[in-house]
């Protein structure tokens with residue numbers, strides 16, 4: 150009696166989303182910190198836009214891309230940490246004693262990340278509206294941006310999950326992610 | 337209170353076709369460590385409760401992890417419910433339920449959510465899932481706490497939920513790794529009752545590890561005593577105790593300064609046995625309790641307490657390993 154893959158994914162995704170929603174301590178900073186960073190940056194660095202060859206006319210516009218990236222990284226770190234915790238507590242062992250498929254396990258785990266990323270995207274866009282930054286392509290662009298964020302979170306989440314599986318340790322995942330973040334900036 | 341499970345008849349029949357455990361020369365080596373499990377052979381009959389008794393670090397959990405397919409053995413073969421643990425992992429997993437040493441629960445989910453997830457992943461149909469979940473919650477006494485997050489559960493509640501989760505898919509073989517560690521006496525005896533009921537009424541084969549002599553003694557049909565990865569004795573609790581034979585006499589000196597004198601007197605009746613307290617104890621090999629009382633009286637040595645102890649499984653452990661079970665693991669500086 151093997152439960153179909155789709156059902157398994159749905160069940161695990163539900164769990165992952167429930168977990169995310171029940172951790173305000175993860176949701177709040179994941180929205181708050183990128184916004185704080187934005188506030189600090191845009192306040193102090195506006196003169197940078199006067200430099201010749203700067204890509205955006207308003208630094209705010211440029212700076213606004215950062216929270217999206219940072220936010221997704223937050224979400225993805227959470228995904229990796231969640232999986233690592235499941236390894237540490239043995240919850241993953243419990244799951245692997247059921248006929249669940251490894252792929253279902255991974256996709257299900259990432260669902261919470263995607264939900265968090267979409268939520269962040271919507272919040273950032275709303276804040277953007279308030280402070281006068283709107284995506285150039287209008288509503289369609291906004292939707293695209295949120296989708297892009299979800300995809301990015303999925304990708305980073307996948308890396309996080311991989312790290313978790315390799316190290317089996319939550320701290321390792323949390324420790325490695327900032328490095329990844331820095332790496333992304335240098336590239 | 338107990339739910340009637342619709343596929344009960346099917347499982348009954350399946351159970352008849354072998355749901356025991358056969359282990360032959362099982363070994364597990366960890367990198368840079370001693371052999372955690374060093375060539376274990378045992379067999380557990382369908383419907384039997386097998387108690388795996390040993391101190392910290394003896395290799396109990398490692399054995400359970402191998403038998404539940406979560407850890408590959410270094411050598412040896414084992415069949416659980418008729419299936420090879422290495423080559424037929426999925427079949428083994430379908431037949432077994434396991435509550436491992438650390439109750440592996442998600443603190444953010446409720447008890448009911450745990451059961452729902454577990455049942456769904458095991459492929460139970462939707463209506464069945466709900467019914468099964470409610471019945472199990474009732475059975476382990478968690479109906480009222482079912483909608484609270486597990487993070488707020490007590491240790492005993494977590495253990496009971498763990499047991500319920502292990503039973504969701506009606507397993508034929510049940511593995512319980514130290515199921516009553518940290519439970520209060522009441523929850524402990526409730527769990528014992530439930531395990532006994534599962535084995536004796538539903539024919540579930542139970543492989544249970546414990547550090548508690550009393551637990552192995554009361555619950556297990558047969559006990560295997562494991563020490564440093566090897567089985568040092570195996571039989572029914574009664575037969576094991578009969579091997580040791582004679583009871584021991586334990587005296588608590590009324591004045592601590594008399595301790596040495598009391599020890600000398602007692603040693604006339606048998607060999608010294610280690611105790612944890614200030615008491616002096618010997619295994620009786622000459623005379624009986626009245627002779628001991630008379631001798632102490634003649635010497636004029638007052639005692640605060642005098643006890644005759646029937647042989648215990650600890651005595652068996654002592655006889656086989658030369659160490660007492662209590663604290664045997666700690667003396668090697670190991671921890672659970």
Ligand SMILES: Nc1ncnc2c1ncn2[C@@H]1O[C@H](COP(=O)(O)OP(=O)(O)OP(=O)(O)O)[C@@H](O)[C@H]1O
Pocket residue numbers: 366367369371372390391392393394395396397398399437547670671672
């Ligand atoms: N993953 C591991 N890596 C290295 N050594 C291990 C590992 N797991 C267990 N061991 C070692 O194997 C031995 C047996 O451990 P095991 O956990 O099976 O003992 P146990 O009988 O379950 O003890 P306890 O009563 O404390 O739970 C111990 O010496 C332990 O240190």
Ligand SMILES: [Mg+2]
Pocket residue numbers: 396397398437513672
């Ligand atoms: Mg153990």
